[in-house]
Amino acid sequence: MGPRRKEGAKRSIPHQARKGSVPVPERLKVLDQLEGQAVLATESEGQPYTSLVSFALLPSLKGAVFATTKTTFKYRNIRKNGRVALFIDNRSKGEADLLEAEAVTILGTARPIRRGKRWKELARILTQKHPSLTTFVRDPSTALVLIEAAHCLHVSRFQTISRWDVA
Secondary structure, eight states: OOOOOOTTOOOOOOSSOEEOOOOHHHHHHHHHHHOOEEEEEEEETTEEEEEEEEEEEOTTSSEEEEEEETTSHHHHHHHHOOEEEEEEEOOOSOGGGGGTOEEEEEEEEEEEEOTTHHHHHHHHHHHHHOGGGHHHHHSTTEEEEEEEEEEEEEEETTTEEEEEEOO
16 A cells, blocks of 8 residues: 555546446436536538537437537538547536546537427427527527537546447
């Protein structure tokens, strides 16, 4: 047994990643309840592009929905290449938070949804979580975008990684 850590001593950041065993769907539910925004990563001409989006997870946890105007870079990028990542985390701004924060990256395919029955269902999911977006979502210049998840990666304790293959 190694030396005991003194009470109040700083924990060190791990130097190597290790495989986790976190139940990713459960952590996704928690993050969806606690966090309203996430970072969306798209790609354009070989360059990554990130933006903040207000999101809601689907009840099945197999995807997420967000709204954006049709004139944004993210919308144009998705129309050209639907492969995206959605990064949801609970970090604060403090250094001490590094070992306590957790994040899930949803890797999948995004596509705009045409107005109709599915659009109404997804709009309801998003506006239940974000009532202030109701008028924005209904505007004709707004697109509702569905991300269909392929994999979800959960990171905790800075380098502990758990994977959920959604399909």
